[in-house]
Amino acid sequence: MKLLTGNDLKSGAVIWWDGTGWSLHVEQAADVGGEGDVIAAREGAARRVVAAYVVEAEGTPQGPRPLHIKERIRAIGPTVRPDLALRPADPALGEWVI
Amino acid sequence: MYVYDQFDQAMVDARVAEFRDQVRRRLEGHLSEDQFKPLRLMNGLYLQLHAYMLRVAIPYGTLNSAQMRMLGQIAAKYDRGYGHFTTRQNIQYNWIRLEDAGDILADLASVGMHAIQTSGNCIRNTTSDQWAGAAADEVADPRPYAELIRQWSTFHPEFCALPRKFKMAVIAAEADRAAMRLHDIGIRLVKNAAGELGAQFYVGGGMGRTPMIAPPIRDWVPIDQFITYCEACLRVYNRHGRRDNKYKARIKILVHELGAAEYTRQVEEEFAHLLSQGIEPPAAELARIAAQFTDPPFETGLPDSMDLADPAFARWVRVNVSGHKAPGYAVVTVSLKPAGGIPGDASAAQIELLADLARDHGFDELRVTHTQNVVLPHVRKADLYAIWQRLEATGMGSANIDRIGDIIACPGLDYCSLANARSIPVAQAISARMAAREDEIGELKLKISGCINACGHHHAGHIGILGVDRKGVENYQLLLGGSEGADCSLGTITGPGFDEEGIVGAVETATEVYLARREAGERFLDTYRRIGMAPFKEALYG
Ligand code: SF4
Numbered sequence: 001m002k003l004l005t006g007n008d009l010k011s012g013a014v015i016w017w018d019g020t021g022w023s024l025h026v027e028q029a030a031d032v033g034g035e036g037d038v039i040a041a042r043e044g045a046a047r048r049v050v051a052a053y054v055v056e057a058e059g060t061p062q063g064p065r066p067l068h069i070k071e072r073i074r075a076i077g078p079t080v081r082p083d084l085a086l087r088p089a090d091p092a093l094g095e096w097v098i
Numbered sequence: 099m100y101v102y103d104q105f106d107q108a109m110v111d112a113r114v115a116e117f118r119d120q121v122r123r124r125l126e127g128h129l130s131e132d133q134f135k136p137l138r139l140m141n142g143l144y145l146q147l148h149a150y151m152l153r154v155a156i157p158y159g160t161l162n163s164a165q166m167r168m169l170g171q172i173a174a175k176y177d178r179g180y181g182h183f184t185t186r187q188n189i190q191y192n193w194i195r196l197e198d199a200g201d202i203l204a205d206l207a208s209v210g211m212h213a214i215q216t217s218g219n220c221i222r223n224t225t226s227d228q229w230a231g232a233a234a235d236e237v238a239d240p241r242p243y244a245e246l247i248r249q250w251s252t253f254h255p256e257f258c259a260l261p262r263k264f265k266m267a268v269i270a271a272e273a274d275r276a277a278m279r280l281h282d283i284g285i286r287l288v289k290n291a292a293g294e295l296g297a298q299f300y301v302g303g304g305m306g307r308t309p310m311i312a313p314p315i316r317d318w319v320p321i322d323q324f325i326t327y328c329e330a331c332l333r334v335y336n337r338h339g340r341r342d343n344k345y346k347a348r349i350k351i352l353v354h355e356l357g358a359a360e361y362t363r364q365v366e367e368e369f370a371h372l373l374s375q376g377i378e379p380p381a382a383e384l385a386r387i388a389a390q391f392t393d394p395p396f397e398t399g400l401p402d403s404m405d406l407a408d409p410a411f412a413r414w415v416r417v418n419v420s421g422h423k424a425p426g427y428a429v430v431t432v433s434l435k436p437a438g439g440i441p442g443d444a445s446a447a448q449i450e451l452l453a454d455l456a457r458d459h460g461f462d463e464l465r466v467t468h469t470q471n472v473v474l475p476h477v478r479k480a481d482l483y484a485i486w487q488r489l490e491a492t493g494m495g496s497a498n499i500d501r502i503g504d505i506i507a508c509p510g511l512d513y514c515s516l517a518n519a520r521s522i523p524v525a526q527a528i529s530a531r532m533a534a535r536e537d538e539i540g541e542l543k544l545k546i547s548g549c550i551n552a553c554g555h556h557h558a559g560h561i562g563i564l565g566v567d568r569k570g571v572e573n574y575q576l577l578l579g580g581s582e583g584a585d586c587s588l589g590t591i592t593g594p595g596f597d598e599e600g601i602v603g604a605v606e607t608a609t610e611v612y613l614a615r616r617e618a619g620e621r622f623l624d625t626y627r628r629i630g631m632a633p634f635k636e637a638l639y640g
Binding site: 007010012067068069074078081 | 127145178195197512513522523526571
């Protein structure tokens, strides 16, 4: 599957296209199929996202998991600062990223 | 220390106002990202892996306590409570909101700081010896000359669109504590037999994907012509640098392809022409700057002896404290590398404590080192114990300068969008595993980069580690034999790379070879140079 990710223009936060809008949570990301570039261009022009790009992912029972470690780190936060992660208390995060 | 005059302040204030307006226009939709990106980069604002990242310039690594305090306050107010000191003697904040950028720059400007030219194809922040003004072995304080370079290069219209970024370093001692020969231009100040000051020029060094040690191109430039000579070096580069290929655009490639002799010939020709143009800043301007770098009022008659009864303090003094040119004083290097910690990161509270220490004990001066530590350059030996206790209480008391735990590590894949692999966890694992053996191993400089760009100086590590991406999996190459000092050398790759756990074991194996084979007084680097790669390879790969 393919996901669309980018950063929020104002805050810089990593965001994921969920089918109707942008979410901070990768598990809510939608499969954009071949529409990623079109959505990215439209949303970029509307200043709802910056530097958007399409990434490959696999479906899991917990939701989409990007195939490359770089996007998994983007999704969660620096592996060396779990206290800053989106879900700091989740002990399974490390395994999900690496 | 240099204090902004009305012109410096007016320039920086004007830039803040300009960038505020650019941010407003971006947020209101009058500028596209393509239009805005070069503008934000000119102000040090990158879009990184997780958020906007702001890189703030710390000219030649020097700052006063008010500036350091402001860096801590920015970390607390606008970021997530910490900052990251870099190998360019700068600081980076990782979690900046675009909406806050103007306010942050205004706060910086209020203490004479900015983020101008910390990105882009221009002359970046000039680096220097972190012991400048305190070291007994320097022929002059290099900082007035670095400051003159800052003023000459800031907004220099001819050099704001170079083929690639451009980095300069200025030192003034035989010992090289600033990796001078690994810069685009490295300058060493020297004195001739008549006691006059001049500049030696080394041009075309650098790390990255094609590491090169800068060759010397001129032994002596009279000090009242050194900016003109810089301009000549830049002009030849600007004229012939490879704008067609980003990977061949640095001056090191030009010097290499032309040959140092031909590059030098062209520089000399340009220099002769420029001398007729009278472009050197007036001597009075250099004198005005130099007058702000006079020695602080050192007390005389201070004792050199210390009470070293506390063994932990004694060890810290042995490892982190260095000699000073004034009797009774010392240079303190504060380690930002606790065992298992993140190299170069400091919390807002730690940054503010460093400011307090400079105010209370250090004539208000601090330095950031290219090794991602912080220096208190002028401290009375009698105050060392009190300083150490405050550092210990805040997690900055590690006694490991130039030891295996004093690792340079770039942000790597945890923060950097260009990275192939994470650097920080590797540094954490090595420093945690090897901490207890630091005294046994002695001096060993270990440097880690998360990609070929080499921000972590891996080519120049006694042991270097380079993170690579092997089919989506992090992999780490090991290099041995690099050095950034006066004995500058580039490391050699040992062989096939290792996974994350394997690279930690490989480092340990390399140190075992050293311990088994070293002769009296040899550092790791000395033993490697004497016995060569073969015994290390044998131990690593069998
Ligand atoms: S070396 Fe590579 S990964 Fe590390 S900070 Fe530089 S660009 Fe990023």
